[in-house]
Amino acid sequence: MKWWGWGVDGVAFSHDDKPSLAPFVQKVIDVDLNAPAVAPLAFEELDVPASQLSEDLEKALSGVLGAEYVVSTDLDRVVHAFGKSLRDLVRIRASDLRRIPDVVVYPANEEQIVAVLDAVVAADAVLIPFGGGSNIAGSLEAPADETRQVVSLDLGRLNKVLAIDEESGLAQIQAGALGPDLEQQLGERGWTLGHFPDSFTHSSLGGWIATRSSGMQSDKYGDIADITKALRVVQPGRTLATRAVPVTSTGPSVREMILGSEGRLGVITEATVQVHRKPAKRVVLGYFFPDWKRGVAAMRAISASDATPSITRISDARETAFSFATRKSSKGFSKFMSSALIAVLKKRGWDLDQMCLSFIGYEGSEEHVARQRKLVKKIVSDHGGIGVGEGPGALYDQKKFDTPYIRDFLLDRGALADVSETSAAWSKLMPLYDTTVERANKAFAQLGVKGYIMCHLSHSYHSGACLYFTFAFKAGEGDPIAQYDVVKSAVQQSFIDSAGTLSHHHAVGTEHSRWMGDDISEAGVQMVSGIFSVVDPGRNLNPGKIVD
Amino acid sequence: MKWWGWGVDGVAFSHDDKPSLAPFVQKVIDVDLNAPAVAPLAFEELDVPASQLSEDLEKALSGVLGAEYVVSTDLDRVVHAFGKSLRDLVRIRASDLRRIPDVVVYPANEEQIVAVLDAVVAADAVLIPFGGGSNIAGSLEAPADETRQVVSLDLGRLNKVLAIDEESGLAQIQAGALGPDLEQQLGERGWTLGHFPDSFTHSSLGGWIATRSSGMQSDKYGDIADITKALRVVQPGRTLATRAVPVTSTGPSVREMILGSEGRLGVITEATVQVHRKPAKRVVLGYFFPDWKRGVAAMRAISASDATPSITRISDARETAFSFATRKSSKGFSKFMSSALIAVLKKRGWDLDQMCLSFIGYEGSEEHVARQRKLVKKIVSDHGGIGVGEGPGALYDQKKFDTPYIRDFLLDRGALADVSETSAAWSKLMPLYDTTVERANKAFAQLGVKGYIMCHLSHSYHSGACLYFTFAFKAGEGDPIAQYDVVKSAVQQSFIDSAGTLSHHHAVGTEHSRWMGDDISEAGVQMVSGIFSVVDPGRNLNPGKIVD
The missing domain is CATH 1.10.45 (Vanillyl-alcohol Oxidase; Chain A, domain 4)
Known part of the structure; x- marks a missing residue:
């Protein structure tokens, strides 16, 4: 994993094969992608604080785990110090490390975690569980003024699908398993969890639970809160274990207390989760709507209908324009955005600057998928939309886990970008959207920077939806984090003022x-x-x- | 409301029009329904303890509510002392009242509830919220050794649908609204909550939330935990208010802490809940399966399929026999259980003593319902089952809220009956069922009584289902509650030993x-x-x- 950015070493975003991107970025945030990029520091240039691990605690931890799994190297400590928010990335590039962990431990099983936690509590130290490290809410960092020893507990060795109850569609999985690893283990036996957050490749089951994650197909499979049926959690002096039952009325839900607890209620070691047979048919179709308002209304109508698609997603006009700008100069794209289609849309009176791109996914038997498509087609058509086939959906499927790489690429070029998502009732969604865009633009103006905010609706529910905003701007003079805070705060305050929630699936952390x-x-x-x-x-x- | 039993005065169960019931009951629990019934006591015969309400607290409460809404009559205090479990009914008939409330208060709004709670806390008294009074887990009774003053807070005056957000399918409803009342208010505007527990006619929205209720159509509409999107709860010194958003990742869920809290975390005053447009088409169809095992397997197969029925219910052979015994001598019944049908089933080799009756419900557009029926028909057929049309479903719809009246009727005739429900993973369901029946029969044998235990699967989920057991036996010599405890404990212990949960939707209480x-x-x-x-x-x- 990169210590300075998203993903694995050697993988990066490139605009070489995306001819429209540089002009687009130049236009919307005044950043020149062709100018020389500022590379992150070399690791050796970082000013890494010395570990404060005491000999006693080191001995205790080594006694439990063996010395090789108690690691205090600078690289391990820095990698485990942060998540991947813009704040994290900017700080690490500025060597502004503050209170990084004094030691990283790699337990092999729950028994060792119990002993590690005992040792940590006995030493009055601090324990921070670490899954994939992809959090963007500041959930992984120790407080800057923490005077006690800080232990990062990496769950990476607890990565097994322990059992699949094939009759019940339930899998018992260790909390440290990362997305691709657990999907592979499940897939070998014909099952899927169906949980695909943007962070999928670098996030873990335990992390999803600890932050109440959602995935791209959650409309069908449920958010992680729905998927998680039972939990095992190591707490000071005891271990919580709930039963894998579909529903229970045994008082306030302890399962729902652990969900979203970000390590504050113990170390999640294992969960029993719903799994599904891989569907016979899976397809993601693209649609265009003449404008955002009609597109969102179509998503609402779908949620109120008998149709049950696996994905309901629509980008606003600005995000649609961004999607077009990131297209490769390939036949795949020109096929669905042909000049013939453009002519048709213009003939219909569309303002192409207002056009919104939507993806709707379908899963199930051939017959089920066909029926869902038919139900949706009618609703799309009633809202002035038009289907454009499988082309864009296939592109979406290919690109879906690449997005986080763009941020590092932009940061190298002086642009600050991050995301904020919320959910709200359908009736509050449009005012929330308008207010948020307005507030972000005010924030850009206040900073005197050229900025861009775009949005997509990512999940639909009976009573509302998730709106997912991405904002970017060219860093001005001075502290980039202070500038980021102005925009980020404006967006979050708009959510609160507009009857939304602080976060639909990214959690609270310190952010x-x-x-x-x-x-x-x-x-x-x-x-x-x-x-x-x-x-x-x-x-x-x-x-x-x-x-x- | 009856102080001594289920429901309203003047409504009672009768077997006069059910010619098969008396022979059936005679056979299975050796109770003669035609023998003279023992009527409950007259209210005057009850030994009602004097109210311990202090003058100070009375003044404080009257100051808040007005004297007419602060009631210490024996009848009000007795009605609010209990729920409707067998234990409650037996005790009230024996005038074994113990620590009944000293006063019942009837606030009109949340503001008054805040003031009542302030007064109660200032007096170090005890507050017990009261909705419809239908609880069967002992959630409404003060501890026998409670030395402080006990105040029952009846939410009956908070019974309004305050607002419907038609765009979002959300209704803001006061917690004291009873099922029929809130459905009527919603229905006038074309909406339904879709929550129909057996207790529907005598239970409230706040009570459903406080006990994590489920209803007959929860397969479609969700359990009350799914339906409830936001809450207002008056707590000592503060009022909790959550936002009506579809999903949030803001830490451990306080909403899910209030759900199932049975008054221990404050007084639920209002909730914002999902509501749905009344479906164009609604139908409940009857099916027969050759045995319980194949019937349950069919329910599992339906839950794993693309079909989404609103009700999936199947009775075991004993409950099927009971259903047949409660049939009226009408054409409706003979139509679906005709001699021609019996001949067909026998020809197929069915053992009619093992036959299981199932109800499956469908809602939505005509086309949607037709498609669901087709999907289910195939699965039913694959499991050896057979459709028997709308006749039994219509009967089920008519009778669904009458069942609780039977218990009082049986009690008048010396038979003790109650229910216990659980949920478990599909793979655990059959062993749980077998163990529970075996343990109950052992308990009957231990008591030396003739007993009967029957069961239905009432809700299906992806990973498991709810099993709902009803048991009855002829009371032997001595304390009926001690006998009930032997059977009830055996059943609950079986749930725990068999990987089930204590309760799927009846809550914990003291029971x-x-x-x-x-x-x-x-x-x-x-x-x-x-x-x-x-x-x-x-x-x-x-x-x-x-x-x-």
Whole structure:
């Protein structure tokens, strides 16, 4: 894994095969992609604080794990210090490391995790669980003023699908398994979890649970909160184990307390999750709508209909323009955006600058997929939309996990970009969207920078949807993080002011923590703080996250 | 409402028009329905303990509500003392009242509830919220040794649908609204909540939320946990208010802490819930399966298929026999269980004593319903089953809310009956069923009584289902509750030993509390106890329920 950015060494975003991107970026945020890029520091240039690990704690941890799994090298400590938010990336490039872990431990099983946690609590140290390291809400970093020893617990060795209950469609999986690894293990036996967040390649089952993740096909498979049926969690002095039952009425849900707990209620070691047989047929189709309003209305109509697609996604006009700008100069693209099609749309009176690209996915038997397509086609047509076939869907499928690489590419070229997502009731969605765009643009103006904000609807529910915003701007003079904060805060404040929530699936961490009282009310904050104190009276478990 | 039994005065179960019932009951539990019934006591015969309400608290409550809404009559206090479990009914008939409320208050709005709770906490009294009073887990009764004043807070005046967000399919409804009342208010505007528990006519929205209720059409509409999108809850010193968003990743779910909290985390005053347009078409069809095993396998196959029925229900052979015994001597019945059909089934080699009756419901457009029926028909047929049309479904629809009346009728005639439900993974369901039937029969043998246990699968999920058991036996000599405890405990212990949960939708109360450590582990019990202590340090809110 790259210590300075997204993904694995040797893989990077390139615009060489995307001829429209440089002009587009130049136009919208005034950044020249062809100018020389500023490469990140060499690792040796980082100013890595010395480990504060005591001899006693090192001995205790080595006694549990063996010395080779108790690692205090600079590289391991830096890799485990951060997630992958813009804030993280900027800070690491500026060698602004602050309170990085003193040691990284790699336990092999739950028994070792129990012993590690015992040792950490006995030493009054801090334990931060680490899955794939892809978090963008600041959930992985120790507080800057933490005076105690900081232990990062990497769950990477707990990566097995332990059992599949084929009759029940349930798999018992260790929390450290990363997306591709667990899908491969399940796939060998004909199953899928169906959970594909953008971070899929670099995020783990335990991380998804700890942050209430959603995936691209969650409309069909459910969010991770729906998928997770039972949990095992190592806590100070005890281990929580819930039963793998579909539904229970046994009081307040402890399962739903662990979901989204970001390590503050213990180390998730294992979960029993719903799995599905791979569908006979799977297809993602592209559609165009004349404008955002009609496109979103179509998504709402689909959610209220008998149709049950696996993906309902629509980009606003600005994100549609960005998608077009990232296209490769290939036949695949020109096939669906042919001059003939453009002529048809113009004839229909479309303003192509307002046009919105949508993807709708279908899974199931051939017959089921055919029927869903038919139901959706009618709704799309009723809303002025038009189907453009499998071409764009196939492109979407290919590119879906590449997006995070773009941010590093832009950062190398002086552009700051990040994302914020929310959910709201259908009736609140359009005002929320308008307010958010307006506030972001005000923030750009305040900073005196050229900025761009674009959005897609990523998930539909009966009563509302998730809106996923991406913003980017050319960094001005001075502290880039201060500039980022102006835009990010404006966007989050707009969510709160517009009856949205702080985050639909990226969690709270430290990034969204200050709005928690607005989101779940002060009484809710008291309840969340309270359960943290009950389970972890010594504040040894990832302190400072969610509520402080 | 009857103080001594289920439902409203003047409505009762009768076997006069059900010629097969008396012989059936005689055969299976040796009770003669034609023998003279023992009527409950007259209310005047009850030994009602005097109210311990202090003058100070009475003044404080009257100051908030007005004197007419602060009621200490014996009848109000007795009606609010219990739910409707067999234990409750037997005790009330024996005038074994113990610690009934000292006063019943009837607030009109949330503001008054805040003031009532302030007064209760200031007086160090106990507050027990009361919705429809249908609970069967002992959630409504104060501990027998409670020395503080006990206030029952009846939410009956908070019964309005406050607003419908038609664009989002969300309704804001006060917690005291009973099923028929809220469905009528929604129905007037073309909407339905789609939540129809057996207790529907005598249970409230707040009660459903406080106990994690499920309804007959929850396969389609979701359990109340899925339906409830936002909550308002009055707690000591503060009011919790969550946002009506479809999904959020803002930490441990406070919404899911309130769900199932049985009054221990405050008074639920209002919820925002998903509502649906009334479907164009709704039909419940009957099916027969040659045996329980194949019938349950068919339900599993349906849940794994592309079909999405609104009801999946199948009775075991014993419950099927009971259903047949409660049939009216009408054409409706003979139409679907004709001698011609019986001849066909015999020709197919069916053992009619093993035959199982199933109901499957469909909702949506005409076309959607037709397609679902076709998908299900194939699966039913693959499992050896046969469709018998709309006749039995119509009967099921008519009778669905009458079942609770039977218990009082049986009790008048010396038979003890109650229910226990659980959920488990599909792979655990058959062993759980077998073990539970065996344990119940052992319990009957131990008591030396003639008993009967029957079961239906009431809800299907991707990974498992709810099994709903009903047991009955002729009371032997001595304490009926001690006998009931032997059977009830055997059933609950079987759930725990067989990888089920204590309750799928009836909650914990005091009835299931002692198994909570087995169900959610001791660490889970600590978390639940902990959150109660955080919100309610004085133990003023319905103490002793769920965990103690």
